Amino acid sequence: MPKPLLEIERLSIAFDETSIVEDLSLHIQPGETLALVGESGSGKSVSALGMMNLLPPNAHITGHRRLGDTELDSLKHADWTKIHGNRVGFIFQEPMTSLNPLHTIGKQIGETLRLHQGLRGNQARQRMRELLTQVKLPRPDELLDVWPHQLSGGQRQRVMIAMAIANQPDLLVADEPTTALDVTVQQEILALLKELRDAYGMGMLFITHDLNLVRRHADRVCVMYQGKEQETGPVETVFTRPQSAYTQALIDAEPEGRPAPVARVQPLLEAKALAVSFARPRKGLFGRQPPPFEAVKPTDLYITPGETLGIVGESGSGKTTLASALMRLTTSRGEIRLGSERLDQLSGNQLRRQRHRLQMVFQDPYGALSPRMPVFDIISEGLRFHYPKLSKQEVTQRVNQTLREVELPESCAARYPHEFSGGQRQRIAVARAIILEPELLVLDEPTSALDRSVQKQLVTLLRELQHRRQLSYLFISHDLAVIRAMAHRIMVLKEGEVVEQGDCLEVLSNPQHSYTRTLVAAANLAPAS
Template identity: 75%
Template sequence: MPSTHATLISAKRLRRTPNMPKPLLRLTDFTIAFDDNVVVDALSLTVNAGETLAIVGESGSGKSVSALGAINLLPRNAMISGERWLEDTDLNQLGERDWNGVRGNRVGFVFQEPMTSLNPLHRISKQIGETLRLHQGLSGQAARARARELLEQVKLPRVDELLDAWPHQLSGGQRQRVTIAMAIANNPSLLIADEPTTALDVTVQQDILGLLKELRDQHGMGMLFISHDLNLVSRYAERVCVMYRGKIQEMGPVEEVFQNPKSDYTKALLAAEPEGRPATPANTAPLLTARQLSVSFQRPKTGLFKRQPPPFEALKATDLSISPGETLGIVGESGSGKTTLASAIMRLVQSQGDVILGDATLSQLTGNALRRQRHRLQMVFQDPYGALSPRMPVFDIVSEGLRFHYPALSLDEVTRRVQKTLLEVGLPEGCAARYPHEFSGGQRQRIAVARAIILEPELLVLDEPTSALDRTVQKQLVTLLRQLQERRQLSYLFISHDLAVVRAMAHRIMVLKDGEVVEQGPCLDVLSSPQHAYTQSLIAAAHLPRLFA
C-alpha cells in the first residue's frame, strides 16, 4: 500500500471550480474563548458557493468548535468575537429567534455520530418531519411525502419501511444518510459536515462522500467539511485549512498544500500514516481456537397471526486460530459480522460452536467458572468516550477489574500496579485522580487499554480502537499496541475498517462478508494480491476513487 503522502499527490485531478465564486460564509478574526482559555484564535476563512473547504487538524485543534461557534451552537459561557457573515446577513446581529430561522434552513449540519444525532424514541418519519414542520409548516401526509422524497434523494432502499423504523434498526451508513436528508430538507445554501464518515467502513465512506458531492453540485451549496482523514480531504475538497491549537497553520488549494506544505505541523500530519510491521511471533501452538463458531438472532414476528420468520445468521460457521504474540485482523463492511465474531469469542452473545483459550473450553463454561477466565481475555471498545464511566476517576476505572479478580491485593499493591500500567501506556504521572472528560480521545483510549492490560491478559480483542482518533493519535496508538504485544507476548484480535492501520498491526487477515469468511491469509499477501472480488472492492474503496475527476 502506498503511503498517505504518495497517495495524496499521486494523480492530477480536474475539479469543478465556479466561474464566479459567491461567498456564503465569511469569518474574520473569529475568536472563541471559555473563561481565560482561547480555543479559536483569530480565524479568518471564506466558504464559497459550489465549493468544499476542508478544515483538518488533530483532536483539540478547534475544528468542530469553530463550526459550532459560527452558527451559535456553543454553550452560553462561550465568548465569541470577530465577524460572522452568511451571505449578506451579519450573524452577530441575530437574536435567538433569528438563529432558529438560520439553522436547519439556510445552514444544514451533519454531525459526527448519527446515533446520538437521532432521537432513539422517535421514528425516522417524525424526526425528518420535525424540521419540515418548523421551517416549512408541513405536517401530516405532506411532511411524510416530502420525507419520502428526501430518503430517496439520499439513495436509501425500502423507503416506506425505513420511514417507520427506529434509529437502532438502521446501520451506521443508513443513519448517516438520514441525518444528511434532515440537513438538506430545506435546501440550505451552506452545509457543514463534521466528520461525517468517522467509524464507517471504507465502502460506506465512499458512498457517503459521493452522495455529499452529488447533493452539493445539485443544489449549488457551499460545504464546510471537517475531517481528520487527509486521504478523504485530498479527494473531496477544493481548498483546505490546517488548524493547530486554535490557529490556522496553512490554507490554500488542496494539491498545493499537500504537495508543498509550508508549516511543520502540516508536514507532520502528512507523515502521520501508521507505518512499520509487528514483530514476528514465535511458531507455537495456538492460544485461541474457534471451531464452527456461529451466531443467529431470532427475528420478531411481523404480525399476530404471521409465522415466525427464520433466524438471522449474523455469523456463519467460522474457524480461526491465534498464536501467542500474533495479531489476526478482521475486516469487512458494517454488518459483515466482525463485532458479532468478537462478541461470540468474548462470550457476550449466545453462540454455537467451540471457543478454546489455552486449556479452557470457554464455550462450555458459565457463571463463576466463566468469570474466573475473564482476566485472560479482555476487550477494548471502539468509542473511547462511551467506554469509560464519566463518574469514576481513572484510578477506579483502571483498578476495578483488578480488585474484582484479585480481592486479596492490598491498596498499596493495587496503587502500585495502576501507576505502573498507566506509565506503560504513556499516560502522565498523577493522572489517576482525574476524570475521563479531562482527557483527549487518544488519552481516553490509552486509559481503556490500561484497564484491559492491568489484568495481564493473554488475548486482547480490539474493536475499531482507532476509528474515532485523528491520524497522528492513530499512529501513536498503533506503536503503543505493537510495543505492548512484543513486551507481553499479547495476542490480538484486531477489528478495523482502516486497511492502513490493519497493515501496520496484523500478521494475518480474515475478510468477512455477510457473516461468512470469504478470504484469509498473511496480511501483506491479502492486501497486495486479493483473490476475492469483495476483498478487491474493499481495497479499492480504501484508496477512494477521484470523486471530483
C-alpha cells in the same frame, strides 16, 4: 469573489480558564468544501460547534460569525433553532450519541421533516425512503422501523447523513462523516455529498483526520494545531508546498512496519461454527413471523498467543457483531474457547472471572465511557474489581503508567470524558483495557477517530505492547493501511460471511475474491515499507 456563505473572524473558545481555540479565521463560499484538519485535540470539532452555538454554557466564545446575511453573534435561542437542521445540517462524529435510543430511525428522520418541511404520513415516509436510498442503505423500508442499537456504526453514520441533508441546507458541517465506514462506502458517501453540494450550491465544512480524503474531496484546507491555525490554502498548494513543519509531518505520517513474526502454537482463542442471528419484527398484529436475520453465518477462527487477526469488511458486514459474540456480549451459537475454558458454557460470576483475560476497546469510545466518572475512575474501575487487594497508591501508579503508555499526561486522570476530543477518548478506552494486562484484546476500529500521526504512534505502541506481553489482538478496521501494519492474518467479511482469509500481506497484494479486490483498489495502498 462572491460573498462568503460562512465567514468566521478571530474565533476564540475557552472553557472556564482553559483556552481551546485562538483567533481562528476562515470562510466558505457557496458550492465550496473547506477541510479542517489536525491531530486529535487540535480544536477542530470544538471550532465547528462553537461556530454554530452548540457548546455547553461554560464555553466562552469571542469573535465574529456570519452565515450569509445573518449575523450569528446576536442570535437568540429560538433563532438558532431555526438555523440548526434547516439552513445548517450536521453530521456528528459519534452517531450513537446523536441518535435517540428510544425512537426508531424513521421517527427521528421524520421529526426533522415535520419540523422544517411540515411533511407527515405517507409523504414523509416516501421522502425518508429516498434519503436512506441516497446514502446507500439497503432495505430502507425495514430500516425505518428499527432502533439505533440494531444498526452497525457505519449504518448509524449514514442515517445521520440522511438526517443532515433532509432539508437541503445551505451549509453542511461534516465532522468525520466517514469515520466508521469501509473504504468503498467512504467513496460513495463523499461522492454523494459532492453531488448534493454541486446540485444545491451548498457549502461544506469537512472535518477529518484522513488526508487522502482531503486531497480528493476538498477545495481548500485549513490546518490546525493546539487550537491555532497553521496554514490555509488550496488543497494542492498546501499538499505540494506546505509552509508549516506540522503540515509536512501530517502529510508524511502513514502507519508503517509490520508486527513481529509469531510461532504457530496452540490457539489462545478458538471459535467453531460461531453464528449470530436476530429476530425480525413481525409485520402487523397477525402477520407471519419473518425468518431471523443472519448477522454472522457459521464461522471458524483462531488466534494464537502474540498474533493479530485482522477483520475487514463493509459497514453491516458483521465485524462488530462477531467480536461481541466472541466477548459473550451478544447471544450466539457455536463453540468459543479461551485457552482451556469454554466461554460459551460460562455465565454469571464464572464468566466475570474470565473478563480480565479478554478485554475490548469499543468503536464508540464516548458511548463506552461514563460521563459521570473522572478518567482515573474509568481506567481503574476494572483494576479495583479484579484486584481488590491493591492499595490506593498502587492503583494510582498503575493508572499513571498506563496513561503515559497511551501518550496522555497524568493530569488527564482528574478530568471527565466530555473534556477530551474523540481521539483522546479512544486512547482512554485503550488505557482502560490494557491496565488489566489481558491475554487477548479485541480492538474495534481503535484508530478510526485518530489523525494519521496519532494512528502511527498508536500502531507502534500496540505492536510494542504485543511483543513485550505476548498479547493477542482481534483487530477490526476499515483502514487497510492500519490493518497491513498490525495484522499477521486477515479475514474479509461480507454480509456476515467470510469470503477470503489468509496471510495479511498475501491477501492484500493478491486478493482472490472480487469484493476483496474492490476494497484494496478503493484503499489505494502505498507500497509496503
